[in-house]
Amino acid sequence: MNKLVEKLDQEHCLEAKELLWLLENNSVELRQDLSKKASEVAKKTFGNGIYTRGLIEFSNYCKNDCYYCGIRKSNDQVHRYRLTEDQIFNCCKTGYALGFRTFVLQGGEDPYFDDDRVVAIIQEIKKNFADCAITLSMGEKSKKSYECLYEAGADRYLLRHETANKSHYKRLHPSNLTIENRMTCLRDLKEIGFQVGTGFMVGSPIQTMENIIEDIAFIKELDPQMIGIGPFIPHHNTPFKNANPGSLEQTLQLISILRLMLPKALIPATTALGTIDPRGRELGILAGANVVMPNLSPVAVRKDYSLYDNKICTGDEAAECRSCLAKRMDSIGYEILTNRGDYPE
Numbered sequence: 001m002n003k004l005v006e007k008l009d010q011e012h013c014l015e016a017k018e019l020l021w022l023l024e025n026n027s028v029e030l031r032q033d034l035s036k037k038a039s040e041v042a043k044k045t046f047g048n049g050i051y052t053r054g055l056i057e058f059s060n061y062c063k064n065d066c067y068y069c070g071i072r073k074s075n076d077q078v079h080r081y082r083l084t085e086d087q088i089f090n091c092c093k094t095g096y097a098l099g100f101r102t103f104v105l106q107g108g109e110d111p112y113f114d115d116d117r118v119v120a121i122i123q124e125i126k127k128n129f130a131d132c133a134i135t136l137s138m139g140e141k142s143k144k145s146y147e148c149l150y151e152a153g154a155d156r157y158l159l160r161h162e163t164a165n166k167s168h169y170k171r172l173h174p175s176n177l178t179i180e181n182r183m184t185c186l187r188d189l190k191e192i193g194f195q196v197g198t199g200f201m202v203g204s205p206i207q208t209m210e211n212i213i214e215d216i217a218f219i220k221e222l223d224p225q226m227i228g229i230g231p232f233i234p235h236h237n238t239p240f241k242n243a244n245p246g247s248l249e250q251t252l253q254l255i256s257i258l259r260l261m262l263p264k265a266l267i268p269a270t271t272a273l274g275t276i277d278p279r280g281r282e283l284g285i286l287a288g289a290n291v292v293m294p295n296l297s298p299v300a301v302r303k304d305y306s307l308y309d310n311k312i313c314t315g316d317e318a319a320e321c322r323s324c325l326a327k328r329m330d331s332i333g334y335e336i337l338t339n340r341g342d343y344p345e
Contacts, residue, residue, distance in 0.1 A: 005033045008260045009041065013220060016213050019257070023209045026253050031287075034256035038288030041263050046290050048334045051266065051341025052322075053102045053135065054095035054296040057305035058083040062108025064139070065174045068204065070235035070306045071108050077237050079304045082112060083297075085121055091296045092125055092132075098322050099338035102133040104158070104293060109139035119152040126153040133340040135197075140181060143188040150192050157189045158197040160228060163204065164218035165211045172204065186222060195343050197226025197266070202254055203246020204232040212254070220261055225343040226291075227258050227265050230272030233308035248277050252287040259288030264344050266291050275312050282332050291341065294325060 004018050014022070022030065059082045065073045083091075092103050103125065107113065122134055135156035136149060146157070161182055163169050169179040189196045200215045201207075219227060231246030255267060268291035269284025277283065281292055295302055305311075326336045 001037070002030055002033045005030075005037055005260075008257065009037050012261050012263070016217070019213050019216060020209055022253070022257065023212060023250075026249060031249065031253050031256070034253060034260070035287045038256035038259040039286055041259055042288045042290050045263055045344060049290075049337040050285060050329050050334050051102070051291045051337055051339075052100060052325075053104045053268075053291060053293040053341070054091070054098075054100035055104045055106060055293045056083070056088060056091045056095075057106050057295070057297045057301070058088055059107035059110040059113060060301075060305050061110040061112065062139075063111060064109050064177060066177070067172055067174070067239045068201070068232065068235070070238060070308055072238060075235075075237045078306070081301045081304055082110065083301070085117075085124070087298060088121055089124060089128070091298070092129060095296045096129055096132065099336075100296070101131060101338060101340045102135060102156075103129075103296070104135040104137060106137040106158070113138065115145050115148045119148055122149065122152040122154050131340070133342065140177075140185050143192070146185075146188055146192055146194070150194060154194070156195040156197065156226065158226065158228060159186055159189065160197075160199040160201075161186060161215070161218060162200050163207070163211055164200075164214040168204075168206060168208075168211050171206050183218075186224075190222070190224075195225040196222075197228055198222060198224050199226075199228035199230075201232040201246060202229055202251045203244070205240045205243045207232075216254075216257065216261070219258065223262065225264075225266060227262065227267050228270060229254055229258070229267075230270035231276050233272055233275060233310070235306065235308045245276060248273070248280060248283070252283055255284055255287040255289050266341065266343055268293055271295075271312060272308065275308070275310055282328060285329065285334055286332060292325060292329075292336075294322060 060071045133155040136154050137158035166179050231251045233245050234243045267289045269281035269289040273280030273284045
């Protein structure tokens with residue numbers, strides 16, 4: 001076992017120069033050491049159970065113009081949609097019957113879904129599915145708005161920081177978006193009481209190894225309950241359409257590193273992993289992830305929530321094929337769980 005891997009397992013942190021060495025020496029043998037130790041830690045914490053979240057992509061309208069995102073405001077080739085409250089509720093009804101006990105409401109920063117409208121949706125879901133958790137992923141809001149959503153019954157909030165480096169952030173986002181506000185939002189969410197998730201794109205344009213080390217340091221300092229990382233995949237209608245995608249190998253390495261740094265974190269094997277490799281999600285679980293997020297959105301709109309090219313949205317990714325996903329997890333020694341999958345206190 002590599003000595004740095006042993007140190008990471010025992011102390012849950014490494015110095016920047018040690019992390020840099022790991023990132024620059026991402027050999028098959030090193031990844032095997034990392035994934036072996038990370039999967040041991042995940043199994044010690046969660047057993048061989050994999051938590052599922054039913055993903056509902058309720059709107060692909062977005063007021064922002066992030067340079068890497070396929071649903072950015074400036075992309076006039078997107079077929080825009082918004083789910084009605086009844087459609088969202090029916091997604092939950094279908095998901096509940098399939099065994100899902102966490103619903104993830106994810107959308108662009110769409111002003112149509114103001115606090116009153118989202119509060120009403122949360123309350124309706126909670127009234128009918130009281131044993132379920134609600135996770136929101138709706139971008140940056142004021143602390144007052146976050147408080148309203150929390151008081152309505154939302155349990156978790158996902159907000160990737162995307163990069164902890166100010167210069168890199170400016171290269172990925174228009175000037176009206178700042179890293180300072182993104183981090184303020186994350187700290188507000190934690191202070192309010194949400195289970196908070198953050199994360200970043202692996203291999204995003206202009207990203208350096210030093211940027212990744214800053215990302216890891218920020219995540220360690222924030223100590224979120226959830227960490228979502230996945231490989232960057234370009235979209236053909238963005239300024240970064242010709243950028244190289246992030247690598248499977250580096251993403252798997254980072255999942256393992258983050259698992260050893262934060263043993264109790266809820267870490268998904270993302271759709272992006274499954275997009276760049278047919279066995280990407282299985283490999284993510286074996287690297288230390290413990291969550292999968294099948295899609296509960298209406299089939300007719302799944303292709304329209306296209307943050308990046310070639311996103312998988314049918315087959316095993318679809319929530320309706322939950323049995324297929326269960327078989328895939330069983331093939332690597334894991335089982336799909338039907339509970340809320342809360343963060344272990």
